[in-house]
Structure formats: C-alpha cells, structure tokens
Amino acid sequence: MNRLSRRTLGLVATGLVALSLSAGAIAEDKTLYQRLGGKPALEAVVGELWAITSADERINHYFANTKPEAFAGQLVDFLCQAAGGPCQYEGKDMQAAHTGMSLTDADFAALAENVEMALDKFDVPAKEHGEVMAMLGSLKSAVVNH
Numbered sequence: 001m002n003r004l005s006r007r008t009l010g011l012v013a014t015g016l017v018a019l020s021l022s023a024g025a026i027a028e029d030k031t032l033y034q035r036l037g038g039k040p041a042l043e044a045v046v047g048e049l050w051a052i053t054s055a056d057e058r059i060n061h062y063f064a065n066t067k068p069e070a071f072a073g074q075l076v077d078f079l080c081q082a083a084g085g086p087c088q089y090e091g092k093d094m095q096a097a098h099t100g101m102s103l104t105d106a107d108f109a110a111l112a113e114n115v116e117m118a119l120d121k122f123d124v125p126a127k128e129h130g131e132v133m134a135m136l137g138s139l140k141s142a143v144v145n146h
C-alpha cells in the first residue's frame with residue numbers, strides 16, 4: 001500500500017470514529033417527548049390548544065361536530081409518537097385525516113398560531129418550541145388543500 005492510500009485510510013478511520021461518537025451522543029440525548037415533559041405535558045398543551053381553538057372564529061367551524069376528548073386523545077397520541085414517545089397513534093395519516101376539508105394556508109397558520117400560544121402558556125423553552133413548530137410545519141403539505 002502506498003503512503004497516500006494509507007493516509008486516506010487513516011482519514012476514513014478517523015472520520016468513522018468521529019461519526020460513531022456523535023451518533024452515540026445523539027442516542028443519549030433525550031427525545032423531544034421527554035424534553036417536553038412526557039404525556040402529562042402533551043395533555044396540558046393539547047387541552048389548552050382545544051380551549052383556544054374552540055373559541056377561535058377563524059377555524060372553530062371545522063370542529064363543530066368534534067368530540068373534544070376523542071380528538072384530544074388522538075392528537076396527544078399523534079404528537080407523542082411524532083416526538084419520539086412510547087405511544088401508538090392509531091388514527092388516520094395526516095392527508096387522509098384532512099381530506100375533504102379543503103383546508104387553506106390561512107387555516108393552517110391560524111392553528112399554528114394557536115399551538116404557539118398553547119406552548120407559551122406552559123413556558124415550553126425556545127428549543128423545544130422550535131422543534132414542535134418545525135415538526136408541524138413539515139406536515140403542512142399533507143394537511144392543506146385536500
């Protein structure tokens with residue numbers, strides 16, 4: 001083996017060690033679910049979200065026939081699973097759940113604003129707040145215009 005390929009091998013090996021160390025560090029990090037405070041925290045936020053949204057005339061008409069407890073249970077399970085928690089969401093996928101509602105960008109923005117208010121009520125720190133909003137934002141195309 002010439003000197004160049006030995007050097008390349010050395011660099012690759014160093015890179016692999018660095019990668020596995022950072023993967024180890026990530027694995028030890030707490031999930032978003034844990035950092036938010038687990039299921040009681042999600043239940044509190046979703047309860048507040050329901051209170052805000054059912055009084056929000058921009059979008060509350062969508063929820064006119066919704067049973068609050070059943071819906072909150074589904075939403076808690078969905079968020080718990082999406083945040084890396086130990087829950088099993090058994091409802092529809094996001095597109096199927098919202099098909100036929102023809103939700104608009106404005107509807108989505110209104111709900112997102114309500115989620116922000118609910119997170120703020122419980123003083124969710126900026127990092128976790130950002131992660132929750134990014135997770136919801138990534139679902140927008142599945143939710144609107146169907």
Ligand code: HEM
Nearest residue numbers: 059062063065066074075078091092097107108111136139
């Ligand atoms: C990323 C954002 C959203 C998430 C994560 C989400 C999540 C969910 C979940 C988990 C369900 C239950 C599905 C099932 O039971 O199978 C649901 C249903 C529903 N969502 Fe959303 N949703 C989002 C955005 C919206 C928006 C923007 C609106 C309207 C403004 C909306 C209105 C509804 C309604 C009316 C239902 C049916 C409730 C019922 O069963 O009566 N959602 N959503």
